Amino acid sequence: MTAPHSDPVPHSEPVPQPEPALHSVPALNPDPRPGPAPKVPALSIRGLAKRFGDKIAVDGISLDVPAGSFYGIVGPNGAGKTTTLSMATGLLRPDFGTAAVHGVDVWQRPLDAKRLMGILPDGVRLFDRLTGEQLITYAGLLRGMDRETVATRVVDLLAAMDLQEDAGTLVVDYSAGMTKKIALASALIHAPRLLVLDEPFEAVDPVSAANIRSILDSYVASGGTVIVSSHVMDLVQRMCDHVAVVANGRLLAAGTVDEVRAGASLEDRFVQLVGGRSHTEGLEWLRTF
Amino acid sequence: MVAHLLRLKLTLLRNGLRRSPWQLVGMAFAGLYALGMVATLVMALAMLRNAPHDLAQTAVVLGGSAAIVGWGIVPVVASATDMTLDPARFTTFAIPMKQMLAGLALGGLIGIPGLATSLVALSTVATWSHGVLPALAAFAGAVLGVLTCVVLAKVVTTATASLAASRRFKDVSAIAFMVPLVLMGPIVAGIGQGLSASSGFLPGFARTLSWTPLGAPWSLGGDVSAGQPGQAALKLLVSVAALAALAWAWKSLLERALVTPPYAGSGRRKGGRLGLLGVLPASPAGAVMARSLTYWFRDPRYSGSLVVIPLLPVVLAFQGSQTGDFTSLGILAPLSAFILAWSISADVSYDNTAFALHLATGVRGVADRLGRALACLAFALPVVLVFALGYSALTGDWAGLPGQLGLSLGILFTGLGLSSVVSARYTVAVPLPGDSPFKKPPGNVGQTLAVQFGGLLVLMVLVLPQVGLLVAQVVTGNSLFGWINLTAGTVLGLVLFVLGVRLGGKWLDARGPELLAQVSVNR
Numbered sequence: 010m011t012a013p014h015s016d017p018v019p020h021s022e023p024v025p026q027p028e029p030a031l032h033s034v035p036a037l038n039p040d041p042r043p044g045p046a047p048k049v050p051a052l053s054i055r056g057l058a059k060r061f062g063d064k065i066a067v068d069g070i071s072l073d074v075p076a077g078s079f080y081g082i083v084g085p086n087g088a089g090k091t092t093t094l095s096m097a098t099g100l101l102r103p104d105f106g107t108a109a110v111h112g113v114d115v116w117q118r119p120l121d122a123k124r125l126m127g128i129l130p131d132g133v134r135l136f137d138r139l140t141g142e143q144l145i146t147y148a149g150l151l152r153g154m155d156r157e158t159v160a161t162r163v164v165d166l167l168a169a170m171d172l173q174e175d176a177g178t179l180v181v182d183y184s185a186g187m188t189k190k191i192a193l194a195s196a197l198i199h200a201p202r203l204l205v206l207d208e209p210f211e212a213v214d215p216v217s218a219a220n221i222r223s224i225l226d227s228y229v230a231s232g233g234t235v236i237v238s239s240h241v242m243d244l245v246q247r248m249c250d251h252v253a254v255v256a257n258g259r260l261l262a263a264g265t266v267d268e269v270r271a272g273a274s275l276e277d278r279f280v281q282l283v284g285g286r287s288h289t290e291g292l293e294w295l296r297t298f
Numbered sequence: 299m300v301a302h303l304l305r306l307k308l309t310l311l312r313n314g315l316r317r318s319p320w321q322l323v324g325m326a327f328a329g330l331y332a333l334g335m336v337a338t339l340v341m342a343l344a345m346l347r348n349a350p351h352d353l354a355q356t357a358v359v360l361g362g363s364a365a366i367v368g369w370g371i372v373p374v375v376a377s378a379t380d381m382t383l384d385p386a387r388f389t390t391f392a393i394p395m396k397q398m399l400a401g402l403a404l405g406g407l408i409g410i411p412g413l414a415t416s417l418v419a420l421s422t423v424a425t426w427s428h429g430v431l432p433a434l435a436a437f438a439g440a441v442l443g444v445l446t447c448v449v450l451a452k453v454v455t456t457a458t459a460s461l462a463a464s465r466r467f468k469d470v471s472a473i474a475f476m477v478p479l480v481l482m483g484p485i486v487a488g489i490g491q492g493l494s495a496s497s498g499f500l501p502g503f504a505r506t507l508s509w510t511p512l513g514a515p516w517s518l519g520g521d522v523s524a525g526q527p528g529q530a531a532l533k534l535l536v537s538v539a540a541l542a543a544l545a546w547a548w549k550s551l552l553e554r555a556l557v558t559p560p561y562a563g564s565g566r567r568k569g570g571r572l573g574l575l576g577v578l579p580a581s582p583a584g585a586v587m588a589r590s591l592t593y594w595f596r597d598p599r600y601s602g603s604l605v606v607i608p609l610l611p612v613v614l615a616f617q618g619s620q621t622g623d624f625t626s627l628g629i630l631a632p633l634s635a636f637i638l639a640w641s642i643s644a645d646v647s648y649d650n651t652a653f654a655l656h657l658a659t660g661v662r663g664v665a666d667r668l669g670r671a672l673a674c675l676a677f678a679l680p681v682v683l684v685f686a687l688g689y690s691a692l693t694g695d696w697a698g699l700p701g702q703l704g705l706s707l708g709i710l711f712t713g714l715g716l717s718s719v720v721s722a723r724y725t726v727a728v729p730l731p732g733d734s735p736f737k738k739p740p741g742n743v744g745q746t747l748a749v750q751f752g753g754l755l756v757l758m759v760l761v762l763p764q765v766g767l768l769v770a771q772v773v774t775g776n777s778l779f780g781w782i783n784l785t786a787g788t789v790l791g792l793v794l795f796v797l798g799v800r801l802g803g804k805w806l807d808a809r810g811p812e813l814l815a816q817v818s819v820n821r
Contacts, residue, residue, distance in 0.1 A: 074620040082400040100657055102811045123660030130658065133651035134731055136589060142569035150575065150585035158581070167569065176569025179596075181732060195655070220544075226613075 051234035068258035081133035081249035127196035131207035148195035161285035185212035242276035305403025355520035362516030425803035426519030434517025443515035511540030587670025631686040638678035639713025663806030704783030708764035711791025715798020722802035
């Protein structure tokens with residue numbers, strides 16, 4: 010279930026479909042409802058909060074990402090998306106709150122949780138004195154995979170990311186988009202059940218982006234879960250089936266894309282939720298040349 | 299506009315210092331050092347006032363020429379020039395070229411090297427303060443000379459900007475710069491000897507230089523003081539013309555650079571070569587070891603310290619050849635054991651945020667620690683053995699070998715264990731990935747010093763048994779102590795190595811995210 014608060018949706022369907030609900034105030038109110046046990050969410054975070062100095066970056070976010078969903082997290086710059094995802098993936102210790110991946114607590118059993126996750130963090134360096142091929146291999150070997158499996162998957166991943174021609178080039182000499190792709194490949198190598206991708210399409214060319222999207226689509230179709238953060242609404246609307254809107258460290262809305270956008274375009278709905286749109290007045294001089 | 303550029307430079311400097319009080323402390327130390335140098339030179343120049351004219355003129359011209367050459371060479375070789383006023387950043391602002399040149403040139407004077415050069419140059423006025431005219435001439439010469447320094451540096455950096463932007467050049471030049479730095483002692487001694495052998499040649503050399511753009515500005519005061527205003531006028535012409543030519547070259551280079559940003563192309567290479575990753579065991583620890591070893595050879599921040607190791611015997615042998623006593627070579631093995639073992643104490647700081655990969659893949663702390671320590675051991679052990687054996691072969695002192703090996707191996711193993719603990723807990727200020735090893739690292743200088751000195755003290759305490767046994771052997775002359783030392787050093791060292799790797803691994807497991815947060819501050 011996506012919504013961490015009780016939703017009045019009847020649960021008498023033959024196949025219990027996860028019915029995420031739009032909510033603007035995330036309340037922690039799990040109801041013990043009868044019927045088939047609800048599926049364990051792929052990622053479940055509760056009351057995550059983080060403060061840097063006197064700035065509260067994340068102010069109590071609770072969210073359930075259903076297994077098998079393609080989940081978008083959108084928000085303006087500095088909304089706390091990266092901080093939230095870092096805390097949910099075990100890279101940044103939260104001040105408050107918990108996170109669990111397929112029921113495994115990220116901060117109690119980090120090694121087990123990380124085995125289930127593939128992470129593409131934003132704004133971190135790579136071991137860029139390795140070649141692209143070496144970097145993916147390194148990520149696989151660090152995960153304790155055997156050499157043969159790693160070697161086969163590295164070849165496949167390089168082909169999927171269209172990086173065969175540059176496999177032997179040092180990552181430090183890669184362009185921004187190529188770097189993003191090689192980092193994504195390193196996150197995929199151990200076939201995780203949950204992929205957490207922070208800004209995966211930044212600086213990636215349209216052709217590669219389309220390739221990556223089709224990889225992610227078939228990954229979701231076969232039961233995997235993808236979480237992407239982005240501030241490109243259009244992309245999220247086309248790609249994701251669920252979306253959460255974050256601003257100022259708080260969750261403003263979460264649910265299926267159709268629920269959240271409520272008939273409008275996601276972008277308009279986002280601007281409405283975040284409320285940051287200033288009117289076009291005031292720059293008259295820009296038209297005076 | 300010139301004032302704007304200068305204010306921008308000052309603001310950048312102040313904001314850089316504001317990031318942490320330790321930045322200020324580091325700057326203060328650098329400033330004190332420079333101040334000491336400047337004070338010495340200023341005093342020397344003032345004292346030259348009463349020296350014979352020829353001596354003063356020779357010293358001023360040679361020193362000034364060396365300053366200009368230095369300003370031309372250092373920015374390229376160190377590739378650590380201050381790029382805060384990188385002209386490329388002003389491309390979009392449509393600043394008139396003349397004002398931009400003036401602003402950038404004056405901006406180049408703000409900072410320790412610029413201020414130090416200016417102060418020393420201006421004190422040549424004191425050298426020639428025999429009268430108003432010589433002093434005025436010296437002042438004009440100093441201004442021209444300093445401007446020549448700055449503009450030459452700008453010409454050189456602009457001309458080599460695209461070269462310097464290429465990673466390969468940066469890597470190579472950073473390592474190449476290490477060599478003269480380490481060999482400074484022998485080089486200075488060699489030059490000193492050469493100079494004293496050919497002191498009669500220097501005044502002639504200075505006289506020749508004074509007709510070139512290198513020496514012309516610095517000779518103005520002396521020439522006027524010697525009553526040769528005609529010669530001074532000609533030299534003034536030479537230096538003004540040289541400055542104008544340099545400024546013109548800078549202007550045209552800058553005009554070109556502003557519309558053609560540096561392009562660092564590099565060939566594409568297909569894969570198929572995994573290097574060490576395909577050779578070492580396919581386990582997390584093996585992978586970390588392979589990656590670390592690859593970095594030891596590919597990252598100039600690591601390979602810089604590798605270059606130092608073969609140069610150490612050269613420096614010590616040189617010292618030995620001066621005195622005829624080669625026993626100082628005996629410290630080679632323990633010293634290199636210490637340098638190499640301690641060099642991984644900042645490993646996570648060197649990784650910077652790339653460490654996130656280790657955290658994200660959930661590699662166990664012990665595997666991380668072990669891989670890094672084994673990578674260092676892989677070449678440190680042969681190096682230490684070769685140095686110890688080589689020393690005994692050179693001196694014929696085979697009885698001392700076990701004791702020396704005991705101490706060296708003890709330091710090596712203990713140091714690696716201690717480094718594994720230190721780098722799992724503390725971060726230190728190191729140059730960022732991709733930066734020159736000589737670049738002033740961002741971050742907390744105070745903590746760096748505390749960690750380094752604290753670690754050194756602990757290491758000294760930990761290897762006290764080996765040191766004691768070595769002293770006992772030297773005092774009593776009993777070779778039994780040497781054999782005990784070899785056994786004890788190896789066993790005790792290995793025990794501490796294992797303990798260090800395990801404790802470091804435990805700490806890393808517990809505090810990985812905090813460590814990542816610490817290195818993320820400087821990126």
